[in-house]
Amino acid sequence: MSEGGARPRIALVKGDGIGPEVIESALAVLEAAGAELDLVPVEVGYGRWKRTGLAMAPEDLEAMGECRGVLFGAITTPSDPSYRSVLLAIRKGLDLYANIRPFQDAGMDLLIVRENTEGLYSGVEEIGADRSTTLRVITRMGSKRIAEAACRLAKGRKLTIVHKSNVLKSDILFLRTCREVAGAAGVEHEDMLVDAAAYNMVKDPRRFKIMVATNLFGDILSDLAAGVSGSLGLCASANFGDSHALFEPIHGSAPDIAGRGIANPVGAIRSAAMMLDWLGDDERARTIDEAVIWALRRGYRTPDLGGRCGTADVAAAVAGRVEELASGGGGSEGKGAI
Ligand code: NAI
Ligand code: MG
Numbered sequence: 143m144s145e146g147g148a149r150p151r152i153a154l155v156k157g158d159g160i161g162p163e164v165i166e167s168a169l170a171v172l173e174a175a176g177a178e179l180d181l182v183p184v185e186v187g188y189g190r191w192k193r194t195g196l197a198m199a200p201e202d203l204e205a206m207g208e209c210r211g212v213l214f215g216a217i218t219t220p221s222d223p224s225y226r227s228v229l230l231a232i233r234k235g236l237d238l239y240a241n242i243r244p245f246q247d248a249g250m251d252l253l254i255v256r257e258n259t260e261g262l263y264s265g266v267e268e269i270g271a272d273r274s275t276t277l278r279v280i281t282r283m284g285s286k287r288i289a290e291a292a293c294r295l296a297k298g299r300k301l302t303i304v305h306k307s308n309v310l311k312s313d314i315l316f317l318r319t320c321r322e323v324a325g326a327a328g329v330e331h332e333d334m335l336v337d338a339a340a341y342n343m344v345k346d347p348r349r350f351k352i353m354v355a356t357n358l359f360g361d362i363l364s365d366l367a368a369g370v371s372g373s374l375g376l377c378a379s380a381n382f383g384d385s386h387a388l389f390e391p392i393h394g395s396a397p398d399i400a401g402r403g404i405a406n407p408v409g410a411i412r413s414a415a416m417m418l419d420w421l422g423d424d425e426r427a428r429t430i431d432e433a434v435i436w437a438l439r440r441g442y443r444t445p446d447l448g449g450r451c452g453t454a455d456v457a458a459a460v461a462g463r464v465e466e467l468a469s470g471g472g473g474s475e476g477k478g479a480i
Pocket of ligand 2 (some may be wrong): 360361365392
């Protein structure tokens, strides 16, 4: 998978904590699928900061920008006011404005489209001993492009616009812009206050098909959706810009289980499949998704799903199934949801 040629160049960031563990699994599955990629390792994150005092150098961002896409594990972001979030810097630096998160387990079939560059993650902050503020930035351009992305992805499904415009007046612009875009695109839509959306997602998760939300609301609702779908460890994401994309499981570095070989690798494996799909290799992407469902149904599950398998056992089961499917065996078992 690593020699040059016309293969797409992909920056590989393993990261901290369980990041390297789940990325190893994703690589094993990509290898089994015969994916043709030219991987460029890039080291960023907390581990590097502790070792060198620098979490990410400008050259690292450049290296990521020069690749077609990025496959990313997870990194630790300490709550230290002097530490700048590397992920925010990458999302902003590569202008990866659309964070796409599919949830398809436990009967859910939901796509969350999260604005990824502004809102409460604007980075415009004043930190004082007695008063700290963070500026919530909503722009017409930012709202328009995320609404357009959601409308492109809606494909006949009803779009739910999530907001809190009754209290946060900045959300009036977001809501209005999303409505305008959906109306012009002929996309059926509704809107819902974020607290009601959280409640309804627990009460009746199948009610929602596709949601568009500002940065923080999308972040929180997607962990909620992950909980409803069974585990954070199952869930994948893509961060899209107009020319670049970064693929990562939605979970973090999980320091509580790091190094124990029990992290669920499915989110990372599915992220790799999303990447192949984006690269135009939808056949391999589908094969990997089917193999994941097959492995989960067969009981290859890590402890977060109540199973007894290790990370490597799940990866090996998925990789084995991918090989079987790729060679024409295996029937159709594995389609649909777990
Ligand atoms: P987390 O997502 O790392 O973990 C939350 C809980 O879910 C933990 O109990 C963890 O053990 C469990 N979990 C997460 N992924 C799992 C997996 N694959 N298999 C099994 N269990 C899993 O969130 P937390 O603990 O709030 O953050 C830890 C660190 O990760 C922090 O430094 C945070 O800033 C960072 N983080 C990084 C992200 C990224 O790189 N994209 C995203 C979210 C958090
Ligand atoms: Mg999050």
